[in-house]
Amino acid sequence: MINSQASVSSSSASTSGSDTRFLDRGTGRIAYDVSGTGPLIIGVPGMGDLRSTFRHLTPALVAAGYRVATMDLRGQGDSDLSFDAFDDPAAASDILALAEHLGEPAIVIGISMGAAAAVIAAAEHPQAIRGLVLMGPFVRDLPSSAVQRWMMRAVMGGPWARRAWLAYFPTFYPTRRGADFVEHKQRIARALARPGYTRAFRAVTRTSHAPSEAALDRVHAPVLVVMGTKDPDFPDQQAEAAMIADRLHGRYEMITDAGHYPQAEFPELTTPVVLDFARRLAGPASA
Secondary structure, eight states: OOOOOEEEEEEEOTTTSOOOEEOOOOSSEEEEEEEEOSSEEEEEEEEEEGGGGGGTTHHHHHHTTTTTEEEETTTTTTTTTSSSSHHHHHHHHHHHHHHHTTOOOOOEEETTTTHHHHHHHHHOOOOGGEEEESSSSOOOOOOHHHHHHHHHHHHSSSSTTHHHHHHHHHGGOSOOOOOTTTHHHHHHHHHHHHHTTHHHHHOOOOOOOOOHHHHHGOOOOOOEEEEEETTTTTTTTHHHHHHHHHTTTEEEEEETTOOOOOOHHHHHHHHHHHHHHHHHOOOOOOO
Protein backbone atom coordinates (compact mmCIF):
# COMPACT_ATOMS: atom_id res chain seq x y z
CA MET A 1 0.00 0.00 0.00
CA ILE A 2 1.14 3.53 -0.78
CA ASN A 3 0.88 5.94 2.12
CA SER A 4 -1.19 8.83 0.82
CA GLN A 5 -4.47 10.62 1.29
CA ALA A 6 -6.69 12.11 -1.37
CA SER A 7 -7.84 15.68 -1.19
CA VAL A 8 -11.04 16.47 -3.04
CA SER A 9 -10.34 20.20 -3.03
CA SER A 10 -9.99 21.88 -6.38
CA SER A 11 -9.06 25.27 -7.75
CA SER A 12 -9.87 26.87 -11.07
CA ALA A 13 -6.90 29.26 -10.75
CA SER A 14 -4.20 26.74 -11.58
CA THR A 15 -1.05 27.03 -13.68
CA SER A 16 -2.51 24.48 -16.08
CA GLY A 17 -5.61 26.54 -16.71
CA SER A 18 -7.90 23.72 -15.56
CA ASP A 19 -9.47 22.48 -12.35
CA THR A 20 -6.88 21.12 -9.99
CA ARG A 21 -7.14 18.25 -7.52
CA PHE A 22 -4.59 17.38 -4.87
CA LEU A 23 -3.20 14.15 -3.50
CA ASP A 24 -1.80 14.46 0.03
CA ARG A 25 1.53 12.64 0.28
CA GLY A 26 2.21 13.45 3.92
CA THR A 27 4.97 16.02 3.43
CA GLY A 28 3.15 17.81 0.62
CA ARG A 29 0.46 17.58 -2.03
CA ILE A 30 0.72 16.55 -5.66
CA ALA A 31 -1.49 18.50 -8.05
CA TYR A 32 -3.31 16.60 -10.77
CA ASP A 33 -6.41 16.66 -12.92
CA VAL A 34 -8.59 13.90 -14.35
CA SER A 35 -10.83 13.78 -17.39
CA GLY A 36 -12.70 11.09 -19.26
CA THR A 37 -13.76 7.57 -18.36
CA GLY A 38 -12.30 4.18 -19.15
CA PRO A 39 -8.87 2.55 -18.68
CA LEU A 40 -6.50 4.81 -16.74
CA ILE A 41 -3.60 6.71 -18.28
CA ILE A 42 -1.31 8.88 -16.12
CA GLY A 43 0.79 11.63 -17.71
CA VAL A 44 3.98 12.74 -15.96
CA PRO A 45 5.83 15.82 -17.27
CA GLY A 46 9.55 16.44 -17.21
CA MET A 47 11.75 18.80 -15.23
CA GLY A 48 10.70 22.42 -15.44
CA ASP A 49 7.47 21.69 -17.27
CA LEU A 50 3.79 21.49 -16.32
CA ARG A 51 1.09 18.90 -16.68
CA SER A 52 -0.38 21.10 -19.41
CA THR A 53 2.36 19.72 -21.65
CA PHE A 54 -0.24 17.00 -22.34
CA ARG A 55 -2.78 19.58 -23.57
CA HIS A 56 -2.83 18.16 -27.11
CA LEU A 57 -2.61 14.48 -26.21
CA THR A 58 -5.21 14.37 -23.43
CA PRO A 59 -8.29 15.34 -25.49
CA ALA A 60 -7.48 12.67 -28.08
CA LEU A 61 -7.07 10.00 -25.42
CA VAL A 62 -10.29 11.02 -23.70
CA ALA A 63 -12.15 11.00 -27.02
CA ALA A 64 -10.83 7.48 -27.62
CA GLY A 65 -12.37 6.31 -24.32
CA TYR A 66 -9.62 6.61 -21.73
CA ARG A 67 -9.53 8.25 -18.30
CA VAL A 68 -6.52 10.56 -18.29
CA ALA A 69 -4.85 11.95 -15.17
CA THR A 70 -2.00 14.42 -15.57
CA MET A 71 0.12 15.44 -12.60
CA ASP A 72 2.68 18.08 -11.69
CA LEU A 73 6.02 16.98 -10.28
CA ARG A 74 6.94 17.94 -6.74
CA GLY A 75 7.81 21.62 -6.42
CA GLN A 76 6.53 22.37 -9.91
CA GLY A 77 3.25 23.66 -11.28
CA ASP A 78 0.54 23.48 -8.65
CA SER A 79 2.27 20.84 -6.51
CA ASP A 80 3.64 21.85 -3.11
CA LEU A 81 7.16 22.93 -2.17
CA SER A 82 7.16 21.28 1.25
CA PHE A 83 8.56 17.90 0.17
CA ASP A 84 11.93 16.75 1.46
CA ALA A 85 12.84 14.93 -1.79
CA PHE A 86 12.40 15.92 -5.45
CA ASP A 87 14.21 13.07 -7.19
CA ASP A 88 13.15 10.19 -9.45
CA PRO A 89 12.27 7.71 -6.67
CA ALA A 90 10.11 10.35 -4.98
CA ALA A 91 8.27 11.05 -8.24
CA ALA A 92 7.84 7.31 -8.77
CA SER A 93 6.15 7.02 -5.38
CA ASP A 94 3.76 9.81 -6.39
CA ILE A 95 2.83 7.99 -9.60
CA LEU A 96 2.06 4.84 -7.65
CA ALA A 97 0.06 6.76 -5.03
CA LEU A 98 -2.01 8.43 -7.74
CA ALA A 99 -2.66 5.11 -9.51
CA GLU A 100 -3.77 3.57 -6.22
CA HIS A 101 -6.00 6.54 -5.43
CA LEU A 102 -7.67 6.37 -8.83
CA GLY A 103 -8.29 2.71 -8.31
CA GLU A 104 -6.74 0.74 -11.16
CA PRO A 105 -3.54 -0.14 -12.97
CA ALA A 106 -2.33 2.63 -15.27
CA ILE A 107 -0.53 3.15 -18.50
CA VAL A 108 2.04 5.82 -17.61
CA ILE A 109 3.27 8.36 -20.14
CA GLY A 110 6.49 9.79 -18.73
CA ILE A 111 8.41 12.61 -20.39
CA SER A 112 12.12 13.22 -19.75
CA MET A 113 12.56 12.96 -15.95
CA GLY A 114 8.98 11.69 -15.78
CA ALA A 115 10.12 8.68 -17.81
CA ALA A 116 12.75 7.84 -15.21
CA ALA A 117 10.13 7.98 -12.45
CA ALA A 118 7.79 5.79 -14.52
CA VAL A 119 10.51 3.15 -14.93
CA ILE A 120 11.10 3.00 -11.18
CA ALA A 121 7.36 2.78 -10.49
CA ALA A 122 6.97 -0.12 -12.93
CA ALA A 123 9.93 -1.95 -11.40
CA GLU A 124 8.78 -1.53 -7.81
CA HIS A 125 5.05 -2.23 -8.23
CA PRO A 126 4.44 -4.04 -11.51
CA GLN A 127 0.82 -4.75 -10.59
CA ALA A 128 0.09 -1.00 -10.65
CA ILE A 129 1.58 -0.28 -14.08
CA ARG A 130 -0.03 -1.73 -17.19
CA GLY A 131 2.46 -0.23 -19.64
CA LEU A 132 4.93 2.61 -20.20
CA VAL A 133 5.25 5.28 -22.87
CA LEU A 134 8.64 6.96 -22.42
CA MET A 135 9.12 10.22 -24.33
CA GLY A 136 12.51 11.89 -24.62
CA PRO A 137 13.42 9.60 -21.74
CA PHE A 138 16.21 10.35 -19.29
CA VAL A 139 16.42 6.90 -17.75
CA ARG A 140 20.17 7.13 -17.13
CA ASP A 141 22.82 9.78 -16.55
CA LEU A 142 24.30 10.55 -19.96
CA PRO A 143 28.10 10.64 -20.18
CA SER A 144 29.40 14.17 -19.67
CA SER A 145 32.71 15.83 -18.96
CA ALA A 146 33.62 17.56 -15.72
CA VAL A 147 33.41 20.87 -17.57
CA GLN A 148 29.88 20.12 -18.78
CA ARG A 149 28.77 19.18 -15.27
CA TRP A 150 30.32 22.34 -13.86
CA MET A 151 28.59 24.49 -16.47
CA MET A 152 25.24 22.90 -15.70
CA ARG A 153 25.65 23.60 -11.99
CA ALA A 154 26.72 27.18 -12.72
CA VAL A 155 23.80 27.90 -15.04
CA MET A 156 21.11 26.26 -12.91
CA GLY A 157 22.63 26.73 -9.47
CA GLY A 158 21.76 30.33 -8.72
CA PRO A 159 18.77 32.68 -8.56
CA TRP A 160 19.12 33.18 -12.31
CA ALA A 161 18.05 29.56 -12.97
CA ARG A 162 14.52 30.65 -13.91
CA ARG A 163 15.75 32.99 -16.63
CA ALA A 164 18.26 30.45 -17.88
CA TRP A 165 15.60 27.75 -18.14
CA LEU A 166 13.13 29.99 -19.94
CA ALA A 167 15.83 31.01 -22.41
CA TYR A 168 16.73 27.36 -23.07
CA PHE A 169 13.17 26.03 -23.19
CA PRO A 170 12.43 27.04 -26.83
CA THR A 171 15.33 24.87 -28.04
CA PHE A 172 13.23 21.83 -27.10
CA TYR A 173 10.99 22.76 -30.06
CA PRO A 174 13.57 22.91 -32.89
CA THR A 175 11.21 22.71 -35.86
CA ARG A 176 7.96 24.42 -34.97
CA ARG A 177 6.09 25.96 -32.07
CA GLY A 178 2.33 25.80 -32.01
CA ALA A 179 0.00 28.74 -31.57
CA ASP A 180 -0.19 28.02 -27.83
CA PHE A 181 3.58 27.73 -27.27
CA VAL A 182 3.95 31.28 -25.93
CA GLU A 183 1.03 30.78 -23.55
CA HIS A 184 2.50 27.51 -22.27
CA LYS A 185 5.91 29.10 -21.72
CA GLN A 186 4.27 31.99 -19.87
CA ARG A 187 2.57 29.48 -17.54
CA ILE A 188 5.95 27.96 -16.77
CA ALA A 189 7.39 31.43 -16.13
CA ARG A 190 4.57 32.30 -13.73
CA ALA A 191 4.93 29.00 -11.91
CA LEU A 192 8.66 29.46 -11.38
CA ALA A 193 8.25 33.10 -10.35
CA ARG A 194 6.33 32.19 -7.19
CA PRO A 195 8.32 32.33 -3.94
CA GLY A 196 10.42 29.22 -3.43
CA TYR A 197 9.64 27.50 -6.72
CA THR A 198 12.91 28.38 -8.45
CA ARG A 199 14.76 26.93 -5.46
CA ALA A 200 12.80 23.68 -5.81
CA PHE A 201 13.52 23.66 -9.55
CA ARG A 202 17.25 23.97 -8.84
CA ALA A 203 16.99 20.92 -6.59
CA VAL A 204 15.37 18.96 -9.42
CA THR A 205 18.20 19.89 -11.81
CA ARG A 206 20.64 18.06 -9.53
CA THR A 207 18.71 14.78 -9.78
CA SER A 208 20.67 11.68 -10.74
CA HIS A 209 18.94 9.12 -12.93
CA ALA A 210 21.11 6.27 -11.63
CA PRO A 211 18.15 4.76 -9.69
CA SER A 212 16.19 4.56 -12.93
CA GLU A 213 19.02 2.87 -14.80
CA ALA A 214 19.39 0.38 -11.96
CA ALA A 215 15.68 -0.45 -12.26
CA LEU A 216 15.59 -1.07 -16.03
CA ASP A 217 16.14 -4.81 -15.85
CA ARG A 218 13.29 -5.20 -13.34
CA VAL A 219 10.65 -3.72 -15.64
CA HIS A 220 8.41 -6.29 -17.29
CA ALA A 221 5.54 -4.09 -18.47
CA PRO A 222 5.15 -3.43 -22.21
CA VAL A 223 7.15 -0.35 -23.24
CA LEU A 224 7.01 2.16 -26.06
CA VAL A 225 9.88 4.64 -26.41
CA VAL A 226 9.09 7.84 -28.36
CA MET A 227 11.99 10.06 -29.38
CA GLY A 228 12.25 13.13 -31.58
CA THR A 229 14.92 12.98 -34.25
CA LYS A 230 16.07 16.48 -33.25
CA ASP A 231 15.88 16.14 -29.47
CA PRO A 232 18.68 18.50 -28.32
CA ASP A 233 19.28 16.58 -25.10
CA PHE A 234 20.67 13.50 -26.83
CA PRO A 235 23.71 13.36 -29.15
CA ASP A 236 22.35 10.30 -30.98
CA GLN A 237 18.60 10.18 -30.56
CA GLN A 238 17.93 6.93 -32.40
CA ALA A 239 20.76 5.08 -30.67
CA GLU A 240 19.43 6.17 -27.27
CA ALA A 241 15.87 5.17 -28.15
CA ALA A 242 17.01 1.79 -29.47
CA MET A 243 19.15 1.12 -26.39
CA ILE A 244 16.31 1.89 -23.98
CA ALA A 245 13.81 -0.16 -25.97
CA ASP A 246 16.23 -3.08 -26.07
CA ARG A 247 16.89 -2.95 -22.32
CA LEU A 248 13.15 -2.88 -21.64
CA HIS A 249 12.20 -5.44 -24.32
CA GLY A 250 9.95 -2.84 -25.91
CA ARG A 251 9.85 -0.96 -29.16
CA TYR A 252 10.59 2.60 -30.20
CA GLU A 253 9.21 5.18 -32.60
CA MET A 254 11.11 8.17 -33.97
CA ILE A 255 9.13 11.37 -34.60
CA THR A 256 10.77 13.10 -37.54
CA ASP A 257 12.02 16.66 -36.86
CA ALA A 258 10.60 16.68 -33.31
CA GLY A 259 12.56 17.84 -30.29
CA HIS A 260 12.20 16.93 -26.63
CA TYR A 261 8.40 17.26 -26.51
CA PRO A 262 7.03 15.45 -29.58
CA GLN A 263 3.53 15.24 -28.07
CA ALA A 264 3.33 19.06 -28.16
CA GLU A 265 5.46 19.87 -31.21
CA PHE A 266 4.01 17.21 -33.52
CA PRO A 267 0.80 15.98 -31.87
CA GLU A 268 -0.60 14.77 -35.19
CA LEU A 269 2.33 12.33 -35.49
CA THR A 270 2.74 11.39 -31.84
CA THR A 271 -0.89 10.90 -30.77
CA PRO A 272 -1.64 8.01 -33.18
CA VAL A 273 1.48 6.18 -31.98
CA VAL A 274 0.42 6.52 -28.33
CA LEU A 275 -3.18 5.55 -29.09
CA ASP A 276 -2.08 2.43 -30.94
CA PHE A 277 0.06 1.37 -27.97
CA ALA A 278 -2.76 2.06 -25.48
CA ARG A 279 -5.27 0.07 -27.52
CA ARG A 280 -2.95 -2.90 -27.74
CA LEU A 281 -2.71 -2.94 -23.93
CA ALA A 282 -6.16 -1.90 -22.77
CA GLY A 283 -8.22 -2.89 -25.77
CA PRO A 284 -10.51 -0.57 -27.71
CA ALA A 285 -11.71 1.67 -24.91
CA SER A 286 -14.59 3.03 -26.95
CA ALA A 287 -16.84 0.67 -28.85
